[in-house]
Amino acid sequence: MIDPIFLAEAAVNGLLLGGILALLALGLNLIFGVIDIVWIAYVDLVMICMYAVYFIVQVYGWPIWVGGLASVGLGAVLGLGVHLLIITPILSSAPVNQLLATGGLLFFLQSFATFLWTTDHRSVRLALPRLEVFDMPISVARLIAFGLAILVMLGLYLFLTRTYIGTAIRAVSQDREAMALMGANPQRVYLVTSAVGGAIAGVAAALLIIQYAVHPFFGAAFGPLTFMICVLGGLGNMVGAFVAAFLMSEVIAIGGVIWSTEMGYVIAFVVFIVMIFVRPGGLLARRS
């Protein structure tokens, strides 16, 4: 029998991981909902931003908040770049070609990072204490990352519900053509969406680099998981992705403690496959 304290610790860690995963999934989902394209290379953009924070903070010695802001800006620029250089020219071609194009970007970014920075694992070392709550050690870095992820998601929620352009983004994801009839230039809405999605990748990068080491294949660890969460929540469904992120992270964390880290992922993928059969439209899909 496993000591309940380990289970509790795993549950807390799962919750903290879930915040970051939810953030990543919302960013990917936002772009998919509006532009109808899954950026396969989304987490590889995060990887590039993580390197940026690493160099700014660890190599050049700037404070972490400078690195974080730079990462958000870089993410937004990368998002715009992906849309303008890769998506725009193939916007009206078959979905599979669009997938292949962003998949190609993934290999490009991985190779590019390997070429420039080798396969060394690099991390930002912050002198953050560990907390003890009820005898459970909790990493302050994770706690901060979780809190900021929640704040950014709250900000995203307010942006999408309280501003004109945010409401327009939701409207476009429901009916692109009708929104053009309202006077919204779709290309402009796509650009704003890509920039916001990219900026979220930048935020996630800053929150990840204080917990994990970055290497060129970082995207391979979090990319499929993020995509899976989006599908599980129902592609384009923000609330669904949010719920699915925590479900997955808890399965991984608790499964990891009961069996092993690998088993945690195995169980998560099994849950995913089963859920796809049971609820193909996503966790929160309405019956229609």
Added chain:
Amino acid sequence: MLQLTGVTAGYGQFTALWDVSLRVEAGEAVAVVGPNGAGKTTLMRVISGLIAPRAGEIGFEGHAIGGRPAYEIVGRGIAHVPEGRRIFPALTVADNLKMGAFLPPARRRFAESLARVYALFPVLAERRTQRAGSLSGGEQQMLAVGRALMSGPRLILLDEPSMGLAPVMVLRLFDLIRRVRQEGYTILVVEQNVRQVLKLVDRAYLLEVGRVKMEGRADALADQDFVRKAYVGL
């Protein structure tokens, strides 16, 4: 106000409109009637810029608007209420109306336009916090019309407003369109419900397989044997 001259349009290899000429004067209500597949919806889409004409010219208040994108044409004063209503189902009624006033000039007149729309369609005010997808068909059509009015248009294109509505609702809707007209909007309406729409408009065009087959005053057209048999006396 609106003038189409020799407009030809279609999708890919398919041509839906052949050499169509049509005009709408300011203050008029004009109907386009005809069987399914006559090109009525294509006509609306080419005017509002959702598709570009292959040939011909479209003039609106002295400007050539043929081939301009939809998001630009709405800014010139043409609002298109598309077939099937196309409201944003997951947004609230109020947010749908807000999107109708997306362009900056319309946004500046937002409060005024909103009061006007709520006065015309009080049910929208009652349901403003509801998701638009939860409205009944008739209410959704009112929302679609209200949303179009929010852009501050001078010409409104209505594509099959009565589609999918119960007969009682159809009558109410036509009454509401009449009231919209009295507010001073110019209307170009496409309808299957020929008998009703000919009572509403001043003039009408009969479209068949993409060509204008007949045009004239609504009452004269309604009296034509041919039209009566084919469309009215169902």
